[in-house]
Amino acid sequence: MIDQRLLPGTFTIVSCHSYLEVASAISDMVIRGAPAIGAAAAFGLALAAKDSNLNTIEGLNSDLMTAGNKLKTARPTAVNLAWAIDRMLKKVSDFRGSPDDLRRFVLQLAQELADEDVAINKRISAFGADLIDDGDTIVHHCNTGALATVDWGTALGVIRMAWDLGKKIHVLVDETRPRLQGARLTAWELEQYGIPFEIISDNMSGYFMRAGKVQKVFFGADRVTANGDVANKIGTYMLALAARDNGIPAYSVVPTSTIDLSLATGELIPIEERSADEVLDIQLAGEKVTPNGAKARNPAFDVTPARLISAIVTENGIAYPPFDLSLKHVVK
Numbered sequence: 377m378i379d380q381r382l383l384p385g386t387f388t389i390v391s392c393h394s395y396l397e398v399a400s401a402i403s404d405m406v407i408r409g410a411p412a413i414g415a416a417a418a419f420g421l422a423l424a425a426k427d428s429n430l431n432t433i434e435g436l437n438s439d440l441m442t443a444g445n446k447l448k449t450a451r452p453t454a455v456n457l458a459w460a461i462d463r464m465l466k467k468v469s470d471f472r473g474s475p476d477d478l479r480r481f482v483l484q485l486a487q488e489l490a491d492e493d494v495a496i497n498k499r500i501s502a503f504g505a506d507l508i509d510d511g512d513t514i515v516h517h518c519n520t521g522a523l524a525t526v527d528w529g530t531a532l533g534v535i536r537m538a539w540d541l542g543k544k545i546h547v548l549v550d551e552t553r554p555r556l557q558g559a560r561l562t563a564w565e566l567e568q569y570g571i572p573f574e575i576i577s578d579n580m581s582g583y584f585m586r587a588g589k590v591q592k593v594f595f596g597a598d599r600v601t602a603n604g605d606v607a608n609k610i611g612t613y614m615l616a617l618a619a620r621d622n623g624i625p626a627y628s629v630v631p632t633s634t635i636d637l638s639l640a641t642g643e644l645i646p647i648e649e650r651s652a653d654e655v656l657d658i659q660l661a662g663e664k665v666t667p668n669g670a671k672a673r674n675p676a677f678d679v680t681p682a683r684l685i686s687a688i689v690t691e692n693g694i695a696y697p698p699f700d701l702s703l704k705h706v707v708k
Contacts, residue, residue, distance in 0.1 A: 377407045377416060380523055384564040394427060395420040395443040402450035402457070405555070409524020410598045410634055411493050414456035417447040418486035421464055425482040436475050440468055440482070452646045453607055453677050454598040455636045460489060490526045496631045497528040499691040504534030504594075504629055507689070510543045512591040515581050515619075517550045518609035519561035520596035520629065531594040531629035532562060534689065539571045547573040548584060552609055554654045554674065578611045582618035593619045593626040597688075600628065600635045604682030604699025605642030610675055616684040625686035632690050632707045642679035650674045 398420030424443030444461040521532035552558035566573040599607040619626040655672035695702035
């Protein structure tokens with residue numbers, strides 16, 4: 377996997393040799409993005425199967441269950457992580473054959489999940505590109521491109537598809553503090569694709585919207601509940617509020633594996649809180665900005681209420697309000 381902590385300055389490939397290394401890579405954000413960590417966890421299970429020294433189906437299944445539980449705790453908010461593990465363990469529990477056959481089967485399932493993600497993202501992007509008009513300026517939050525998925529991307533994949541279709545667009549890239557996924561990763565991807573962009577700090581989006589210089593807002597999601605509430609990278613809620621106040625549509629773009637119909641509302645989503653160091657470790661002219669001994673809070677996600685979401689784009693079509701009805705039709 378690409379070490380996303382080092383981009384854009386350094387492009388480095390990290391190899392994981394055990395499921396514990398995969399779990400650490402997910403937790404430490406070597407790899408990030410809901411679909412990407414789901415696929416990484418799937419290959420983590422394949423490594424667990426490979427490394428298990430138990431030579432009975434029952435013993436191997438037990439080791440896989442242990443590995444799956446560890447991988448699921450690496451990041452709690454993104455539902456794709458648990459979805460990928462649970463999907464694989466269900467198929468593993470139904471498997472009949474030798475332990476070595478099961479090891480090969482787990483690897484096959486992981487590869488199928490990864491290949492499926494690429495196809496899903498391209499279908500999502502085809503639907504979403506229709507929402508973008510020639511000449512649009514789009515605000516994009518966080519990173520939802522090929523780095524956040526197995527390939528292509530979700531919300532950024534939509535933008536990329538629109539560009540490939542010949543639509544002249546411009547992207548305002550939210551920095552996405554405190555880890556700066558927009559400034560570091562989305563800007564890097566847009567540069568590779570040749571799509572015009574400018575980086576703005578997160579608190580500038582409202583200014584550009586009010587000035588009439590933005591036509592669309594796009595972001596991904598780490599979990600969508602049955603009523604259409606969206607958990608996404610911190611700052612999405614404020615962005616969606618500004619969009620609604622200025623009459624600008626805000627679109628969430630997700631694979632259906634991110635839609636969690638078992639949760640009624642966003643209040644039930646567990647929100648990961650990361651180290652305060654991510655907020656406090658800011659330097660200006662080589663000097664630390666925050667006072668010594670300062671404390672900070674660092675929720676990694678916020679929940680945007682369904683009333684602020686114009687539509688949710690999936691690989692099975694676009695869901696519009698009321699989401700409690702439309703989401704059931706796209707989740708198949």
